[in-house]
C-alpha cells in the first residue's frame with residue numbers, strides 16, 4: 543500500500559513554529575535549507591519497514607533529484623516522487639478543465655498527508671483518503687501509522 547506526503551508545511555516546516563530535525567552538516571546545509579519536521583526520517587523508515595511504499599506528492603517544482611538528494615542526507619529513500627511537473631504531465635495534461643492540484647488515487651496512493659484544507663476536501667469529492675497535518679503535534683507519527691493501518695485493514699477486508 544502506498545502512503546504519500548506533501549512537502550511544504552508537512553515534512554518541511556519552520557523551526558520557528560515546529561520542532562525540527564537538526565540542520566545538515568556543512569556544506570549540505572547551504573544546499574538544502576529546508577528543515578524537516580522532527581521524526582520525519584524515523585516515520586518514513588517505520589512505514590517502509592511495515593511494508594508501505596512511501597511517496598512524496600508535492601505541488602512544488604523542486605526537481606526529483608533535489609528531493610531525492612536532500613532526503614538521502616537523512617538516510618531516507620522514497621519509493622516514488624510526484625512534483626508539479628510530473629503532475630501536470632501525467633494527471634492534468636489532456637484535460638481542458640483544471641483538475642485538483644493533487645489526485646493521489648491516480649498514483650494508487652491509499653493515504654496522502656497534506657496541510658491544505660482544499661486538498662483534504664477534494665478527497666471526499668475525488669475519492670482519496672487524506673490526513674490533514676499542519677500544526678506541531680508530538681503524536682503525528684503514531685496518528686499517521688494508525689490511519690495507514692486502518693486503511694490497510696479496510697482494503698484487506700474488501
Ligand SMILES: [Mg+2]
Nearest residue numbers: 548550551657
Ligand atoms: Mg503543503
